[in-house]
Amino acid sequence: SSTSREWIRQPIIVVMGHVDHGKTTLLDKIRGTAVARKEPGEITQHVGASIVPASVLKKIAEPLKKYFPKLQIEIPGLLFIDTPGHELFANLRKRGGSVADMAILVVDVMEGFQPQTVEAINILKEKRVPFVVAANKIDRIEGWRPTPDAPFLETIRNQSQRALNLLEEKIYRIAGELYNHGFEAERFDRVRDFRRTVAIIPISAKTGEGVSELLALITGLVQQFMKKKLVTSSEPAKGVVLEVKEEPGLGTTIDVIIYDGVLRKNDLFIIAGKSKPVVTRVRALLMPRPLQDMRMHEGRFTQVEEVYAATGVKVSAPDLDDALAGSPLYVIPDETKLQDYLRMVSEEVSELRFKVESDGVVIKADTLGSLEALLEAMRREKIPVRLADVGNVSRNDVIEASVVKKSKPEYGVILAFNVKLLPEAEELAAREGVKVFQSNIIYHIIEEYGKWVKELKE
Numbered sequence: 001s002s003t004s005r006e007w008i009r010q011p012i013i014v015v016m017g018h019v020d021h022g023k024t025t026l027l028d029k030i031r032g033t034a035v036a037r038k039e040p041g042e043i044t045q046h047v048g049a050s051i052v053p054a055s056v057l058k059k060i061a062e063p064l065k066k067y068f069p070k071l072q073i074e075i076p077g078l079l080f081i082d083t084p085g086h087e088l089f090a091n092l093r094k095r096g097g098s099v100a101d102m103a104i105l106v107v108d109v110m111e112g113f114q115p116q117t118v119e120a121i122n123i124l125k126e127k128r129v130p131f132v133v134a135a136n137k138i139d140r141i142e143g144w145r146p147t148p149d150a151p152f153l154e155t156i157r158n159q160s161q162r163a164l165n166l167l168e169e170k171i172y173r174i175a176g177e178l179y180n181h182g183f184e185a186e187r188f189d190r191v192r193d194f195r196r197t198v199a200i201i202p203i204s205a206k207t208g209e210g211v212s213e214l215l216a217l218i219t220g221l222v223q224q225f226m227k228k229k230l231v232t233s234s235e236p237a238k239g240v241v242l243e244v245k246e247e248p249g250l251g252t253t254i255d256v257i258i259y260d261g262v263l264r265k266n267d268l269f270i271i272a273g274k275s276k277p278v279v280t281r282v283r284a285l286l287m288p289r290p291l292q293d294m295r296m297h298e299g300r301f302t303q304v305e306e307v308y309a310a311t312g313v314k315v316s317a318p319d320l321d322d323a324l325a326g327s328p329l330y331v332i333p334d335e336t337k338l339q340d341y342l343r344m345v346s347e348e349v350s351e352l353r354f355k356v357e358s359d360g361v362v363i364k365a366d367t368l369g370s371l372e373a374l375l376e377a378m379r380r381e382k383i384p385v386r387l388a389d390v391g392n393v394s395r396n397d398v399i400e401a402s403v404v405k406k407s408k409p410e411y412g413v414i415l416a417f418n419v420k421l422l423p424e425a426e427e428l429a430a431r432e433g434v435k436v437f438q439s440n441i442i443y444h445i446i447e448e449y450g451k452w453v454k455e456l457k458e
C-alpha cells in the first residue's frame with residue numbers, strides 16, 4: 001500500500017530446558033529486571049510474551065561496557081515467549097522453520113543434561129534455531145558467595161579457588177554433553193567465533209548473577225547475525241497460535257504471536273482447525289492492561305486497533321471453537337486469494353496430521369508443534385505411524401490401534417504426549433487390551449514403549 005513502511009522487529013527468544021532447571025525463574029528474573037529498570041511509560045505488556053525494551057537493554061548493558069565495548073542497541077527489544085514448562089517447545093513451528101529466532105537452553109549446572117535437555121537440543125537442531133546455554137543455579141555450587149544481580153565476570157572475582165574449580169568442572173561437563181550432540185561449546189568469555197561455538201553463560205536465575213551478560217550476549221548475537229531476518233513491513237500479518245482459551249464475556253479466543261507484518265481489527269485471517277481450516281475476521285484485538293501480568297489478571301484487557309510484529313496479542317473472533325493450538329495464522333489480503341490460503345494451511349497441517357492405512361502406532365499430542373516433535377522422534381526411532389493427530393485420546397483412536405493390534409501387536413498401541421485419555425477411550429482400551437503410553441516427556445513415552453515391546457517379544 002502507499003503507506004508501506006519497514007522496521008526491525010524484536011527477535012523472538014524462547015526458553016527451553018528440562019523440568020525444574022529454572023526456565024520460569026529465569027523469565028521472572030528477566031521480567032523483574034525489566035520492570036525494575038524501566039521508566040514509567042516504557043511498559044510493554046503482551047499476551048503470551050514479554051518484551052524487554054531497548055531502553056532497558058541499554059541500562060542492563062551499561063555496566064558491561066568494559067566487557068562488550070562495541071555493544072550498541074539497534075533492536076527495539078527482545079521478545080520472550082512465556083509459555084510455561086514443557087508446553088514451550090510445543091508452539092514454535094512455522095513454515096520452513098521455527099517462530100523462534102533464538103533460544104536459551106537452560107541447564108541446571110548441578111544436574112547437567114537431562115531427557116528434556118536432549119529433546120530441546122534435537123528440536124533446535126532440526127529447526128536450525130541458534131541458541132546459547134544458560135548454565136543455571138551457579139549459586140548452588142558449594143561455597144559460592146553470591147552478589148545479587150552482579151555480572152558473572154564480576155561475581156567470579158569474589159569466589160574461592162575451590163568454587164571456581166567446581167564451576168569449571170560443571171561447565172566442562174556441559175560442554176562435553178553439547179559435543180556429544182555435535183556442538184562445540186565454551187564459556188562465553190572464551191568464545192572466539194560465535195558462529196561456530198555455542199556460548200555457555202553461567203547464571204543464577206535466583207540471585208540474578210550473569211543475567212545481564214545473558215541478555216547482552218543475546219542482543220549482540222542477534223544484531224550481528226540476524227538483523228536482516230528481523231526486517232518486517234506493514235504487510236498482512238503472519239503468526240502462530242499459542243493457546244486457544246475461553247474468556248468470560250468473549251467466548252473462545254486465541255493467543256497469538258505475530259512475527260511478521262501488521263494485524264488489524266476486521267482483518268480476514270485463516271488458521272488451522274480441528275476438522276478444517278477456520279476463516280474468520282478479527283472482532284477485537286486485546287492487550288493486557290498496563291502493569292498487569294496477563295496470567296494473573298485474566299479478563300482485563302484493553303482493545304487496540306492494530307498490532308505490529310513482533311508482539312503477542314489476544315484475538316477475539318467468531319468461530320474459534322475449532323482452533324488448533326500451534327496453528328499458523330495468516331491474514332488474507334483479499335478474498336480472491338482465499339483458495340491459495342486454504343491450500344497453504346491445509347498443506348502445512350497435513351504434513352503433520354495424517355492417517356494412513358498401514359501397520360503403525362497411533363500418536364496424539366496437544367498442539368501441532370508437539371505433534372511434530374513426536375513425529376520427529378518416531379522417525380528417529382524408526383517407529384511407523386498409522387495415525388497422527390492433535391487432541392485427547394478418543395474411542396476412535398483406540399479402535400484404530402486395536403485394528404493394528406490384530407496383525408502387528410507391537411504397533412497396536414497409542415503414544416500420547418501431554419493429552420488426556422477420555423473415559424470412554426480408557427474403558428475401550430482396557431477391554432481391547434490396547435496399551436496407552438502417556439507422558440509430557442517424549443523420551444519417557446519412547447522408553448516405556450521400548451521396554452514393553454521388548455517384553456512382548458520375549
Ligand code: GTP
Nearest residue numbers: 018019020021022023024025085136137204205206
Ligand atoms: P518447569 O516449568 O516445571 O519445567 O520448571 P522450570 O524450568 O520452569 O523451573 P522453575 O523456574 O520452576 O524452577 C524450579 C526450581 O528451581 C524452583 O524451586 C526454583 O526456585 C529453583 N531455581 C530456579 N533457578 C534457580 C537458581 O538459579 N538457583 C537456585 N538455587 N534455585 C533455582
Ligand code: MG
Nearest residue numbers: 023024084085
Ligand atoms: Mg516453568
